[in-house]
Amino acid sequence: MPSNARILVMTTQTRRERERAQREQQIVAAARELAETEGWEAVTTRRLAAEIEYSQPVLYSHFKGKSAIMTAVAVQGFEELADEVRAARTAARGTRDALAAVATAYTDFARKRPALYDAMFTHAVDLSFASPNTPAHLRNGFDEILQAVEPLAADDDPGILTETFWASLHGLAMLERSGRLPADLRGHRLDLLIGRFAPEAT
């Protein structure tokens, strides 16, 4: 019977595709966990293969190469960063509070997930940005910051001001993480930055 045969084929196909998708997620999860616990230099294709209990070449049937795996991890990171920034922003009351909450959430994310943040911004340069074909998850984080900055833009372009504020947060996160700024003054620096972008207590 063709209909039964088709259904059978379909189900085994879907099962296989499901298993394939699961394994792909396993790879990404293993890469992320390994990077977060031992750093990206410990993430090798052999190590990843051992982690998912498959041989090394199967990675290349899922991803074009190691950098594609890192990019997949980065995409996960962008989703989570957007979530955390959104949560912080919506929980805040006033305009200035919202900006401070966003800034704190952002830098906290970078500090608490350094390997993930590295994948997003230091590696994975092939990820498109600020262009029409930018994936949605990549824009979401920016839009969250935009929401907090926009009320403070006054005569300035909100988008450009958001870019500037975002860059400041990124710079703070990067320099702090490499030990180039004293860690104990982190709160002071954030306060000063907020003060410059939201002068009056609103």
Added chain:
Amino acid sequence: MPSNARILVMTTQTRRERERAQREQQIVAAARELAETEGWEAVTTRRLAAEIEYSQPVLYSHFKGKSAIMTAVAVQGFEELADEVRAARTAARGTRDALAAVATAYTDFARKRPALYDAMFTHAVDLSFASPNTPAHLRNGFDEILQAVEPLAADDDPGILTETFWASLHGLAMLERSGRLPADLRGHRLDLLIGRFAPEAT
């Protein structure tokens, strides 16, 4: 004759030391040039050895490893960055102009020498910073920015404010270089940043 012998030994010693120092500089220069023309991924120890026309192991009689060579390049970069920022600052008239000049000089440096800037901030994490034993060249650049920021500090701590401003410049430079901020709005972003740190036209 012991005196003649000593003198002979000294001169050959000093000649050797001079040659050694020259070769060491050759290594650093080769690494820098190779990185600036083909990127750091093209800088391999074999490639460097070929460039200075010596065998690979001689590199390890000068430097502990490849990362030490990159650190040496980074130190050169810090010296030059400090020079350029100082030149820009001393050429400026008013307070706000000085801040703008410093900001432009800094981001221009990062944009025009991306490989050098990468060595300074993305690689070479082992370079000590913000600690008592920080080498002088590393502090000079910071002090230059401090000179421009200090008059604008008002009630805020000048050092912490400088750290914050510096981080903003660093973030702008990094995000622009990876294509995450549109290049054509670079001037706009700098203007907005300057406006936030030096509100009134002084």
Added chain:
DNA sequence: ATAGGTGATATAGCGACGCTAGCATAGCGG
């Protein structure tokens, strides 16, 4: 001038890396 000693340089190789070619095998369709 020459033998002895010392330091500097090169050859060769180690283990690990990202990645790929080619083979075996398991599971499907007819």
Added chain:
DNA sequence: CCGCTATGCTAGCGTCGCTATATCACCTAT
């Protein structure tokens, strides 16, 4: 039940940073 497809494996290629060992040139002292 047979043949095909495609999936995953073993093995290996070229390159990486780095090092152990050998060789050789040069300086010292007789």
